[in-house]
Amino acid sequence: xxxxxxxxxxxxxxxxxxxxxxxxxxxxxxxxxxxxxxxxxxxxxxxxxxxxxxxxxxxxxxxxxxxxxxxxxxxxxxxxxxxxxxxxxxxxxxxxxxxxxxxxxxxxxxxxxxxxxxxxxxxxxxxxxxxxxxxxxxxxxxxxxxxxxxxxxxxxxxxxxxxxxxxxx
Amino acid sequence: xxxxxxxxxxxxxxxxxxxxxxxxxxxxxxxxxxxxxxxxxxxxxxxxxxxxxxxxxxxxxxxxxxxxxxxxxxxxxxxxxxxxxxxxxxxxxxxxxxxxxxxxxxxxxxxxxxxxxxxxxxxxxxxxxxxxxxxxxxxxxxxxxxxxxxxxxxxxxxxxxxxxxxxxxxxxxxxxxxxxxxxxxxxxxxxxxxxxxxxxxxxxxxxxxxxxxxxxxxxxxxxxxxxxxxxxxxxxxxxxxxxxxxxxxxxxxxxxxxxxxxxxxxxxxxxxxxxxxxxxxxxxxxxxxxxxxxxxxxxxxxxxxxxxxxxxxxxxxxxxxxxxxxxxxxxxxxxxxxxxxxxxxxxxxxxxxxxxxxxxxxxxxxxxxxxxxxxxxxxxxxxxxxxxxxxxxxxxxxxxxxxxxxxxxxxxxx
Numbered sequence: 001x002x003x004x005x006x007x008x009x010x011x012x013x014x015x016x017x018x019x020x021x022x023x024x025x026x027x028x029x030x031x032x033x034x035x036x037x038x039x040x041x042x043x044x045x046x047x048x049x050x051x052x053x054x055x056x057x058x059x060x061x062x063x064x065x066x067x068x069x070x071x072x073x074x075x076x077x078x079x080x081x082x083x084x085x086x087x088x089x090x091x092x093x094x095x096x097x098x099x100x101x102x103x104x105x106x107x108x109x110x111x112x113x114x115x116x117x118x119x120x121x122x123x124x125x126x127x128x129x130x131x132x133x134x135x136x137x138x139x140x141x142x143x144x145x146x147x148x149x150x151x152x153x154x155x156x157x158x159x160x161x162x163x164x165x166x167x168x169x
Numbered sequence: 170x171x172x173x174x175x176x177x178x179x180x181x182x183x184x185x186x187x188x189x190x191x192x193x194x195x196x197x198x199x200x201x202x203x204x205x206x207x208x209x210x211x212x213x214x215x216x217x218x219x220x221x222x223x224x225x226x227x228x229x230x231x232x233x234x235x236x237x238x239x240x241x242x243x244x245x246x247x248x249x250x251x252x253x254x255x256x257x258x259x260x261x262x263x264x265x266x267x268x269x270x271x272x273x274x275x276x277x278x279x280x281x282x283x284x285x286x287x288x289x290x291x292x293x294x295x296x297x298x299x300x301x302x303x304x305x306x307x308x309x310x311x312x313x314x315x316x317x318x319x320x321x322x323x324x325x326x327x328x329x330x331x332x333x334x335x336x337x338x339x340x341x342x343x344x345x346x347x348x349x350x351x352x353x354x355x356x357x358x359x360x361x362x363x364x365x366x367x368x369x370x371x372x373x374x375x376x377x378x379x380x381x382x383x384x385x386x387x388x389x390x391x392x393x394x395x396x397x398x399x400x401x402x403x404x405x406x407x408x409x410x411x412x413x414x415x416x417x418x419x420x421x422x423x424x425x426x427x428x429x430x431x432x433x434x435x436x437x438x439x440x441x442x443x444x445x446x447x448x449x450x451x452x453x454x455x456x457x458x459x460x461x462x463x464x465x466x467x468x469x470x471x472x473x474x475x476x477x478x479x480x481x482x483x484x485x486x487x488x489x490x491x492x493x494x495x496x497x498x499x500x501x502x503x504x505x506x507x508x509x510x511x512x513x514x515x516x517x518x519x520x521x522x523x524x525x526x527x528x529x530x531x532x533x534x535x536x537x538x539x540x541x542x543x544x545x546x547x548x549x550x551x552x553x554x555x556x557x558x559x560x561x562x563x564x565x566x567x568x569x570x571x572x573x574x575x576x577x578x579x580x581x582x583x
Contacts (some may be wrong), residue, residue, distance in 0.1 A: 024529035059573035070546075073183065073468065076211035076463035078228040095225075096216045100489040100542055104498045105461050107553075107579075109544030110573045113496060 004148035005087025014143035015058040022047040024138030043116035063123035071102035176273030180441025183467025191475040203245030213300040217328030276406030276442040285378030302444040310398035319347035322403025337368040408443040430470035441464035449483025457484035496547040501535035501549035533556040
């Protein structure tokens with residue numbers, strides 16, 4: 001890998017579980033690319049980021065594009081690949097047969113079995129979207145960030161809201 | 170350092186990719202008795218059922234060997250390992266020298282041990298050759314019988330049905346998927362298959378294949394007979410351990426390996442459906458012949474072959490499948506025997522939703538999910554890492570499991 005891969009990072013403390021990212025993700029993965037259009041589509045477009053609520057935290061979670069992608073190892077259809085240049089883990093929907101091996105193996109539960117099309121849905125980093133990942137651009141509190149790990153650390157350390165939150169506690 | 174891999178499926182490819190991740194230059198040879206470029210055996214059932222186009226079984230692009238600088242000896246069978254000379258003998262008389270060798274020869278369908286099983290029209294369902302033979306037989310077959318009610322058997326039955334063959338499944342056990350899941354799960358799929366026009370006969374064993382040259386019917390131990398011009402044996406596979414003969418490699422059902430996938434013979438590794446590993450949930454030594462384990466074992470072997478120390482953290486009994494659009498995931502201990510287990514389940518027959526969780530003490534040790542399989546990997550993660558789930562049991566049982574729930578526990582376990 002030549003440079004650090006760019007990924008989507010989440011700051012749990014800033015997530016209010018408004019689920020704007022889920023909607024933006026679904027719209028970004030719809031054919032019409034508009035909210036109204038997306039709602040009317042058959043099959044409904046599937047969002048690939050989920051705001052999960054734990055007992056102590058809100059976590060907007062999508063594919064981690066792992067360095068050791070277990071979904072790739074487990075895929076018996078050869079549908080999952082890792083881009084060595086960008087680090088992105090991709091699913092080739094032409095090849096996916098919906099065997100759900102990836103759903104069974106992903107330790108994050110970040111591969112979504114899209115029952116409507118019978119194939120695995122997961123974050124593709126909105127690679128064809130000029131503005132970058134829709135979840136990130138839609139987040140109202142800056143809880144999501146797209147960049148390298150280093151860039152994320154810097155971003156995280158400079159969030160005024162995060163400082164306020166810490167002071168508040 | 171010349172790496173030689175015998176086997177061209179999940180474990181073999183897993184090893185090759187691991188070796189190339191570390192070492193782009195070292196000579197690497199793959200030997201396979203099948204002549205096809207790496208394809209997925211597991212996809213033959215999907216092709217038969219019409220889910221994917223014919224010949225679309227590639228596990229890796231055809232350029233894989235060239236791109237990864239791998240010498241591929243395809244269509245040649247390794248017949249002997251000379252560990253003293255560090256050579257593999259092939260069936261064409263040639264010999265391949267190795268410094269590190271991986272046996273990833275997989276398994277073969279078990280013989281049924283039934284008179285007449287060599288008749289025409291009776292097939293295993295394991296490789297591409299089987300698939301092509303089945304295509305030929307389908308053309309004239311009116312009735313088909315699948316013997317075996319595991320994932321392979323059910324997929325084979327769906328495939329025959331798809332091609333208009335009047336299809337039945339006959340099994341020795343009392344319910345479908347007896348090795349994969351439990352009776353409740355089996356019942357769901359039995360009703361599903363029956364409602365789709367596939368007959369299921371349980372608790373009966375074949376005693377004879379009848380017909381002159383070509384199979385025409387099957388006689389069963391209860392005296393009944395079923396017409397069948399095509400028979401697919403969905404019985405389990407047995408490890409292909411023949412290459413261990415004449416070496417120090419220990420075999421007990423499969424090839425015995427250490428936690429780095431190394432056999433008793435130095436520099437000889439084994440991985441995949443041929444290898445005996447420790448199950449990380451039950452701690453028993455077993456052959457967990459499933460795709461994800463095979464790849465991971467191959468990958469572990471590959472790293473160790475290439476000189477990067479890597480310990481295998483154990484296999485897991487796991488299965489994922491989908492039949493007639495109803496998905497199934499089954500992980501770990503799902504039919505607990507003995508004391509100390511706590512079992513919870515939920516069944517909604519009309520919506521074909523079923524789940525079951527098996528606990529032992531503070532640990533989740535098994536799960537069956539039918540109909541809704543989202544986030545199953547989170548459960549597998551809990552089992553693999555032996556995470557104490559006592560504080561989140563309520564959420565697990567309510568189906569409210571996700572990574573956010575287990576994150577504090579999972580990070581604590583690392």
